[in-house]
Amino acid sequence: MLITLQSNISIYAHAAVGGKEEYSGPLGKSLDYHDSNDRFSQDSWEKAESEMQRIACNLAMAKAGEEEPQLLLAGDLMNQCTSSSFGLGGFEKPFLGLYGACSTCAEGILLGALLCDGSVERAGLITSSHFCSAERQFRYPLEYGCQKPPTAQHTATASGAFFLHRGEGIAKIERVCIGRISDGGVTDANNMGAAMAPAAVDTLHRFFSSTETRPSDYDGIFTGDLGYEGHRIVCDLMSELGYDMGAYYTDCGLLIYDRKAQDMHAGGSGCGCSAMVLSTHILPEIEAGHLQNVLFIGTGALMSPSSVQQGLAISGIGHLIHLTKGN
């Protein structure tokens, strides 16, 4: 569903926080804050993830100055989205919880933009993921030392906060396209890229058709996070539909880590991955004028450990945001 925003809505402040591996990656030096042991001074991985959200939101608040968001949208991968509720309660802001798996960053920015296009003046979106809390919830405790196949992605330890308002900012949100649930029949929880790729393709195809544009009309197209496997599938499926995704198409899961130096299998994933790449790479590039016309497609895998154990296929969803340098 394509919506062209009526008002001038922009991202006016943002911040990103990351862990050790994320700091060691190619975008690490652009993080606002990192922790060298991923614990963020907490005694559980779950609390560490909440603390990342608190720090990311706090850093964005500092940049926003008196322009604090009126409400916060937030979500994460933890059961019942507790990283968000425990991390952000202290801000005492009106709070709306989201669940979009790894698409949460795009879903929240999209919703925030739509709210600012209506009765809300300023909205914030915060999201996070933590490798250690995700591993023990979705797979096995780290102590087991389980090995993973090469198609598996690495959940990023990162959090991002993005504040939107009506008015000028770092990047303008021109249009949004809300994703639909796509079931490609993939049941392998170690191949999320393949499970989510059809959803990204569905959204991209609908967006290009509705806007009568092509990939070559944009100087940056970023899915997040399909990793190596999903990125290739998107190129193939789009090619079958007659679209050459071109040299400007990449994936946040491929940008966050150095695939050669860091052993991250098919790349990064998790709500925090695309949030960190948006904050440390895409928005700075738009602000610097290196990118002018960008598509950011947050993709999520809609599954739970129970649904996988019960043999259900992993559905995907992809929400698109069209960002420009603005005026």
Place this chain on the structure above:
Amino acid sequence: MLITLQSNISIYAHAAVGGKEEYSGPLGKSLDYHDSNDRFSQDSWEKAESEMQRIACNLAMAKAGEEEPQLLLAGDLMNQCTSSSFGLGGFEKPFLGLYGACSTCAEGILLGALLCDGSVERAGLITSSHFCSAERQFRYPLEYGCQKPPTAQHTATASGAFFLHRGEGIAKIERVCIGRISDGGVTDANNMGAAMAPAAVDTLHRFFSSTETRPSDYDGIFTGDLGYEGHRIVCDLMSELGYDMGAYYTDCGLLIYDRKAQDMHAGGSGCGCSAMVLSTHILPEIEAGHLQNVLFIGTGALMSPSSVQQGLAISGIGHLIHLTKGN
């Protein structure tokens, strides 16, 4: 955060589905559909819950005729909100996932109203809960036959679908008040009413202050779902703040079951409880003209089994919707 809607936004179609106990309760005969063994022809409780969402959405679609919603908002209590994603994928509609625990019904209607006050014409909200899927996820498998203390509530097996648009309808949404996360320090997962009551009070107090109204200005005030314990705490805390909640204040968790005939401890709870009461009682009463000016406050407990095991307090949130008969 109080928002007065600029456009004429109303609920124009709705439907509710319930299980055996819900059908046996005082509102059961107003359900659009029920299943006498809670299975809804599925081979797992999780699939049964998804099927309830599918049926509720389908029934509301039938009532809406050609006025199908442009997008669906949905959420539930299951890990990673899989009841919604598996239940609603088949509609092939743009989809935005929410997590607000038992406040999801109010959160989604509130968000749908704000979206319709902006660039969206018609939005749908679907939510659900299922006693059996919730018991095995949050507490113990049913086969253990665990006993519960009297403060515990019974997760309703129910689903509700609500479609909103700009224009006339069954009930008009005048104002909404987005809740804040409130931590009252309660750590007992068998006393959710006490955990959520401070959040309901926070929202009610802010709403009455901002609008300069009092409980006696409304002919119906419904929290959902605090149950017997939480309802009493709200009356006490509001009284300390100088508000007499009066005879028109009740709770959806108290309305859904017959406390004497059905052994439901402190009353109903779960996303489906307030959704079912809204669809089978509040909206029909507004439509019939018996209620003219109603406050509906969806309350949610923001916790997970892990957060409780780690000793964290259960935070609450309460989102308010001000409904009137409209024109």
